Every structure is written in C-alpha cells, then in structure tokens.
Amino acid sequence: MAKRIAIFPGSFDPFTKGHYDIVNRGLKIFDEIIVAIGYNSKKQNRYFEIDMMVSKLKETFENEPRVSIIVYNKLTSNLAKDLGAGFLLRGLRNTTDFEYENSISQVNKYLNEELESVFLITAPQYAAISSTIIREVHRFSGNVDEFLPYKIEK
Ligand code: ADP
Numbered sequence: 001m002a003k004r005i006a007i008f009p010g011s012f013d014p015f016t017k018g019h020y021d022i023v024n025r026g027l028k029i030f031d032e033i034i035v036a037i038g039y040n041s042k043k044q045n046r047y048f049e050i051d052m053m054v055s056k057l058k059e060t061f062e063n064e065p066r067v068s069i070i071v072y073n074k075l076t077s078n079l080a081k082d083l084g085a086g087f088l089l090r091g092l093r094n095t096t097d098f099e100y101e102n103s104i105s106q107v108n109k110y111l112n113e114e115l116e117s118v119f120l121i122t123a124p125q126y127a128a129i130s131s132t133i134i135r136e137v138h139r140f141s142g143n144v145d146e147f148l149p150y151k152i153e154k
Contacts, residue, residue: 003032004087006032007080012035014047016134017148017149023035023061027064036079038076047135050071080115088118
C-alpha cells in the first residue's frame with residue numbers, strides 16, 4: 001500500500017503545543033507528516049523568524065523520523081502534488097476555525113481532487129491556545145513557555 005503522507009500546513013507563528021498535539025495524534029493515522037510553514041497572504045509580516053521556527057521544530061521532532069519540517073511559498077494543493085502527499089492535516093478549535101477550514105478545504109479539493117483534508121478536534125487543554133495570543137504575550141515580555149513545546153529567548 002502507498003505510504004500515507006500528510007502535510008500539516010500553517011503559518012506557525014509560533015508553532016504551539018496545540019499544533020504539537022495535532023502532529024502527535026496525526027502520527028497514529030499517517031506514516032509521515034510534513035510540517036509545512038507557509039507564507040499566508042494575510043500574514044505577510046511574521047513575528048517569529050521563519051528560520052528560528054524551522055530550527056526549533058527540527059529540535060522538537062529530532063527523535064521522530066516520521067516528521068519533517070519544510071518552508072513553502074506556493075499553493076498548498078500544489079505542494080501536496082509535488083511531495084506526493086495525499087492528505088492535508090488541520091486542527092479545529094471552534095466554529096470560527098470550522099468556517100475558515102471548510103472554505104479552504106473546498107478550494108483545495110477543487111484545485112487537487114486527489115487531496116483529502118483531515119481535521120482533528122483540538123484537545124480541550126489546548127483549545128484556548130492561539131499563535132496570535134502567544135505573540136501578544138511575548139511582545140509584552142510575558143512568559144510563553146507554557147504554550148510552546150520548545151524554549152525560546154525572551
Ligand atoms: P493558518 O495561518 O494556516 O491558519 P496556523 O498556524 O494558525 O495557520 O494554524 C495551522 C493549523 O493548526 C490550523 O488548522 C489551525 O486551525 C490549527 N490550530 C491552531 N491552533 C491550534 C490549537 N491550539 N490546537 C489545535 N489546532 C490548532
């Protein structure tokens with residue numbers, strides 16, 4: 001049987017414990033997960049450097065050979081074709097996520113009919129964690145360690 005390869009695409013600015021939980025649970029479903037850090041057209045200016053995020057993630061998953069980290073700047077549906085990935089993994093926290101994910105998954109299906117989006121419902125302990133809130137806390141020198149699966153400089 002062909003390998004079940006999933007892409008977990010996102011801005012990951014920063015990658016949080018909520019994202020980490022989705023990857024770990026995704027590993028029960030997929031043979032390989034590619035965490036793909038993309039440039040979201042609405043979020044051009046990152047807060048956390050993309051290179052820093054890549055190295056933190058490589059460190060975080062260094063003992064998990066089934067997870068790899070890449071940066072991309074193209075349509076996610078085309079990235080999936082290029083990498084031979086049949087699945088898109090996404091997390092759902094609430095109805096706002098649902099509305100957004102629903103529309104992008106329809107578009108992705110239209111662009112690449114072979115691609116199946118798979119959604120995992122966030123574990124309750126991570127449901128309130130968002131990259132946006134973490135950026136705000138960090139900006140005002142708050143401690144964000146509790147929300148991240150790695151340590152970052154203050
Ligand atoms: P994007 O800019 O593409 O929305 P994000 O980095 O914000 O990228 O999120 C990537 C994916 O992770 C999305 O599917 C999002 O719903 C999901 N996600 C974000 N925060 C959490 C969380 N706390 N728990 C589970 N999934 C999450």
